[in-house]
Amino acid sequence: MASNSSSKLPRRWHLFDIAERNAAALWPKTMHRYSGYLLLVPAILLVFVLVLGLVYIGGYSLHELDLATYRLKETFSLTNYSAALTSTTYQSVVLRSIGASILVTFFTLLLAFPYAYLMVRARQAATKKFLLISLFLPFFIGQIVRAYGWLIILGQEGLINTLFAGLGLPAMDLIYNYPAVILGLVQYMLPFAVLLLAPAITAIGRDVELASESLGANWMRTFLHVVLPMAKPGLVGSSVVVFTLTLTDFAMPEILGGGTTDFIANAIYDGFFQLSNSGLGSALAMILVTLGTAFVVILFFLAGTGTLGFNGREQ
Amino acid sequence: MIGSRSKGVVLWTIVWFDLLLLSLPTLIIIGASFTSGDIVQFPPEGFSLKWYSKLWLLDDFKSAFLRTLYVSIICTLVSIPAGTLAAIGLARYRIRFHTTIQVYLLLPFTIPLVASGLGMMIFFGEIRILGQLWPVGLALCIINLPFMIWAVSAAVNGLDDQLENAAANCGAPPLQAFFTVTLPGVMPGVITGALLMFILAFNEFLVSLFLTDARTVTLPVSIYNSIRSVITPDLAAVSVVYIVIAFIAVLLLDKLVGLELFLKSK
Numbered sequence: 001m002a003s004n005s006s007s008k009l010p011r012r013w014h015l016f017d018i019a020e021r022n023a024a025a026l027w028p029k030t031m032h033r034y035s036g037y038l039l040l041v042p043a044i045l046l047v048f049v050l051v052l053g054l055v056y057i058g059g060y061s062l063h064e065l066d067l068a069t070y071r072l073k074e075t076f077s078l079t080n081y082s083a084a085l086t087s088t089t090y091q092s093v094v095l096r097s098i099g100a101s102i103l104v105t106f107f108t109l110l111l112a113f114p115y116a117y118l119m120v121r122a123r124q125a126a127t128k129k130f131l132l133i134s135l136f137l138p139f140f141i142g143q144i145v146r147a148y149g150w151l152i153i154l155g156q157e158g159l160i161n162t163l164f165a166g167l168g169l170p171a172m173d174l175i176y177n178y179p180a181v182i183l184g185l186v187q188y189m190l191p192f193a194v195l196l197l198a199p200a201i202t203a204i205g206r207d208v209e210l211a212s213e214s215l216g217a218n219w220m221r222t223f224l225h226v227v228l229p230m231a232k233p234g235l236v237g238s239s240v241v242v243f244t245l246t247l248t249d250f251a252m253p254e255i256l257g258g259g260t261t262d263f264i265a266n267a268i269y270d271g272f273f274q275l276s277n278s279g280l281g282s283a284l285a286m287i288l289v290t291l292g293t294a295f296v297v298i299l300f301f302l303a304g305t306g307t308l309g310f311n312g313r314e315q
Numbered sequence: 316m317i318g319s320r321s322k323g324v325v326l327w328t329i330v331w332f333d334l335l336l337l338s339l340p341t342l343i344i345i346g347a348s349f350t351s352g353d354i355v356q357f358p359p360e361g362f363s364l365k366w367y368s369k370l371w372l373l374d375d376f377k378s379a380f381l382r383t384l385y386v387s388i389i390c391t392l393v394s395i396p397a398g399t400l401a402a403i404g405l406a407r408y409r410i411r412f413h414t415t416i417q418v419y420l421l422l423p424f425t426i427p428l429v430a431s432g433l434g435m436m437i438f439f440g441e442i443r444i445l446g447q448l449w450p451v452g453l454a455l456c457i458i459n460l461p462f463m464i465w466a467v468s469a470a471v472n473g474l475d476d477q478l479e480n481a482a483a484n485c486g487a488p489p490l491q492a493f494f495t496v497t498l499p500g501v502m503p504g505v506i507t508g509a510l511l512m513f514i515l516a517f518n519e520f521l522v523s524l525f526l527t528d529a530r531t532v533t534l535p536v537s538i539y540n541s542i543r544s545v546i547t548p549d550l551a552a553v554s555v556v557y558i559v560i561a562f563i564a565v566l567l568l569d570k571l572v573g574l575e576l577f578l579k580s581k
Contacts, residue, residue, distance in 0.1 A: 044416070047422050049454075053430070054430065114333075133565055142519070145558070147542070195577055296425055
């Protein structure tokens with residue numbers, strides 16, 4: 001009778017019972033306080049692959065290339081680092097990357113903030129949706145495709161030069177230079193910045209702005225003294241992402257710069273695959289990791305993790 | 316909107332400029348793909364679908380497309396359990412070194428992609444899996460994992476933790492509570508994360524450049540290789556495939572969870 005009635009229970013219940021029994025055998029109650037750690041294991045192992053990769057790169061960077069055999073020497077040395085740090089070529093590559101990161105961060109935030117603000121504050125649902133879709137569509141299209149689009153627009157026979165020709169103006173070299181790379185990067189970073197700014201702007205109540213305006217501040221002063229400071233978590237989050245993504249970018253300088261405006265990542269790639277000097281390339285990679293980490297740590301230390309943290313509140 | 320007329324004018328001027336900047340490359344590519352001429356030029360020389368029909372005859376394109384699909388699916392399938400469990404672990408359990416683990420799990424974002432790509436190229440080479448396709452999918456999962464954890468974290472934080480207590484009080488053992496209460500509750504986050512992971516993997520270029528060779532090349536890498544030689548309209552047609560997939564993904568995301576989710580304050 002008992003077995004009869006239990007067989008009428010949904011099959012799912014039986015499956016769950018079996019699963020629970022197995023789980024209890026494998027992971028007894030005494031272990032339950034470690035359950036949280038168990039859940040973290042797959043992610044920690046996956047990320048550990050990157051740590052191992054960095055260890056290998058660090059190891060390579062400490063061995064000088066033997067020009068007789070084109071292999072790395074057995075002996076440890078800091079030759080690669082001194083070569084990388086004293087070379088004027090690499091110095092200018094590093095300065096160019098940092099300069100571009102500052103420029104791109106500045107222009108991207110300048111363009112992204114009004115977008116995020118209007119999107120969050122839009123009264124009409126249709127306006128909001130239009131701005132969201134216009135943002136997500138390019139966000140979901142990768143760097144290579146977008147760079148290709150810019151090639152068609154800015155190229156020798158491209159849209160802009162054709163327009164110039166129609167107006168009787170001479171063709172201009174709009175591609176393979178620094179401004180083209182900056183333009184491509186700003187366009188690429190814009191969705192990242194807006195998406196990291198938007199939650200911070202949402203958190204600012206409309207009433208705060210109203211209060212500021214009813215106390216006599218015009219909108220610019222309200223923006224400068226109320227909205228911008230209160231949007232700090234978003235500004236921090238988007239600055240970190242835009243700055244580091246630009247600092248470490250490869251595709252835009254490669255495609256839109258055409259070899260004239262190498263960033264650090266391009267120098268690393270060339271070190272490995274053109275000079276076949278994996279030691280020097282690795283040293284450059286370690287320098288880039290250090291630069292990027294230093295920037296993130298300094299900014300987090302000064303301003304908190306902003307909208308970047310996983311648990312949603314500023315640490 | 317609060318504020319005067321001038322505010323609207325200034326802000327909307329910038330936003331219209333943004334919209335132009337955001338959409339111009341996409342629109343131009345679509346336009347260029349329909350040319351009947353043999354080079355990309357403006358205005359396009361006549362209208363035709365010939366570059367699209369040529370696309371289907373290109374074995375290189377088809378196999379690169381299928382490989383890209385394969386690595387993106389692996390990336391998504393690995394990231395769903397890894398990211399979901401990690402997000403729940405971080406949000407729902409008392410974890411020692413909570414901040415340290417959080418910083419550690421953000422490493423894929425803080426380590427430059429070029430270093431991640433090289434490191435995995437060397438490591439995969441050492442354990443002799445370099446040159447196969449599945450490690451590329453795994454690598455794409457690793458470098459984008461924080462997106463998955465992020466998406467699920469947002470959902471877990473928005474879920475009342477008393478729900479799980481209530482389930483336990485009603486006698487649900489751990490697995491049952493997890494599968495019937497926690498998981499459905501965070502589903503919007505899982506869907507958002509999975510879509511992001513797929514689309515990012517589908518577009519990923521730099522790490523794939525390090526991990527693929529001529530036999531395993533994926534679509535973004537092969538587009539990059541073509542850009543370096545000569546720009547023909549068939550490349551525009553390939554790019555339109557990307558635009559269409561991006562569009563489908565945006566519509567799916569909007570339909571399943573609503574894009575407005577991204578505007579919520581944390």
